[in-house]
Every structure is written in structure tokens, then in C-alpha cells.
Amino acid sequence: NAGVTQTPKFQVLKTGQSMTLQCAQDMNHEYMSWYRQDPGMGLRLIHYSVGAGITDQGEVPNGYNVSRSTTEDFPLRLLSAAPSQTSVYFCASETGGNTEAFFGQGTRLTVV
Amino acid sequence: AQKVTQAQTEISVVEKEDVTLDCVYETRDTTYYLFWYKQPPSGELVFLIRRNSFDEQNEISGRYSWNFQKSTSSFNFTITASQVVDSAVYFCALSEAQYGGSQGNLIFGKGTKLSVKP
Numbered sequence: 001n002a003g004v005t006q007t008p009k010f011q012v013l014k015t016g017q018s019m020t021l022q023c024a025q026d027m028n029h030e031y032m033s034w035y036r037q038d039p040g041m042g043l044r045l046i047h048y049s050v051g052a053g054i055t056d057q058g059e060v061p062n063g064y065n066v067s068r069s070t071t072e073d074f075p076l077r078l079l080s081a082a083p084s085q086t087s088v089y090f091c092a093s094e095t096g097g098n099t100e101a102f103f104g105q106g107t108r109l110t111v112v
Numbered sequence: 113a114q115k116v117t118q119a120q121t122e123i124s125v126v127e128k129e130d131v132t133l134d135c136v137y138e139t140r141d142t143t144y145y146l147f148w149y150k151q152p153p154s155g156e157l158v159f160l161i162r163r164n165s166f167d168e169q170n171e172i173s174g175r176y177s178w179n180f181q182k183s184t185s186s187f188n189f190t191i192t193a194s195q196v197v198d199s200a201v202y203f204c205a206l207s208e209a210q211y212g213g214s215q216g217n218l219i220f221g222k223g224t225k226l227s228v229k230p
Contacts, residue, residue: 033217040121042203042220043157058217090157101147101218103157 002026006091006104013081013111021076021107023091031096032074036087081111114139116206118221125194126229133189133224135204146187147205194228201225
């Protein structure tokens, strides 16, 4: 019963490096999304997807790319990491109906 | 524009006290959804409740209760007889119906950190 799985749990990057945060869900949910959590800011939506092949921007999309080639996976790409992207990243999925949303355990990213 | 305000940044209570966490929201939609999430010190996000804008009935679940008042745009959360395990950051969030009620497009408040001392 995996739910939403995020990898890695921790990551340190140097400024300018690129990387991909992985998110996978095994619940056949159509809706998936990425949030970032910064101290005192709550969670802010980066990108979301309403189904395979469909993505859109959220509140803070700059510096991030996403794609949704399958229902199960929704990776988040940092093209050129900046210290401002130091944050905790959460992936979420849900069916889109009147049901519970599921969040991954989070990825703590530090950019130095 | 959508906005969620949790004016209480931190609250500290002694075990067995009742505590209310405030949430005020702004939206121009007539159909929307409100949520509460709990984030314990371990960091995961735990879904607590979802309420749609047409259902103003208060809800009780064990020691937890929620008071939804459209007239004041508030969705407050009360913990009765608090316990140390209730210590966490609590987030209120809003989603508008244009996304079909998807929880993938949540506007979060900044959270209230609750500390329950023994």
C-alpha cells in the first residue's frame, strides 16, 4: 500500500545543477500536483496535472518543469538550481472527486 | 482573488485545554471547498476534513470539530481536551470549483503551530 512515493527524501545541490524530483502514485489518481513549503509561507502550488499528457502552472512555476507521460508518474525538474529553490517539496494526488488527497513524504532540497 | 488567512501563527496550551484554530478565506466563487491538514513534527501532511460551500453543517469527529460560517467566511477548527499528540502545524486550505473540486489546486494558509504541553 505505497500511496504517493517521493524520491529522494533529501538532496543537496550546487547552484546551477539540474535534477529531477520523482513522484509516483499507485492509486490510479488522475490529479497530481507539486507544492513547495517554505518557513512561514504555507504550501504554494508549483505545477499540476489533471491527467496524463496535461499539465499547467500553479502559483510559483518559474525554474521548474513538469511532464505527465503516465498516470502514475509526475516528475518535477529543476533546470538550473538556485538557492531560492531551497525548500521542502511535496507531491500530491487525488481522484478529483469528493475524496481524500494524498501527499508524499516530502523532499527536502538544499541548494548551496 | 483567493486567499486564506490563519492569523494565529503559534498557539501554546496545556494538555486537556480546548483550543480553536481560526481560518478566514476569500473567494469570488459561489462553489468552493475548504480543507484542514495536519503536519506533525515528522513532516508528513495528514488530511483532516473537506467541506464544500453548500454544506454549512458543523462537523464533529471525536475530539475535533469544525465550524463553517459563510457569513463571516470562516472555517474554524476546535480541538477539545487537547493532547500532546495534537502538537503540529495545522493548515487551512481553499480550492475553487473551476478545477472540479480538485485538491490539486489548493491555496493554503500559512499555518498555525500548535504546541500542547503536558
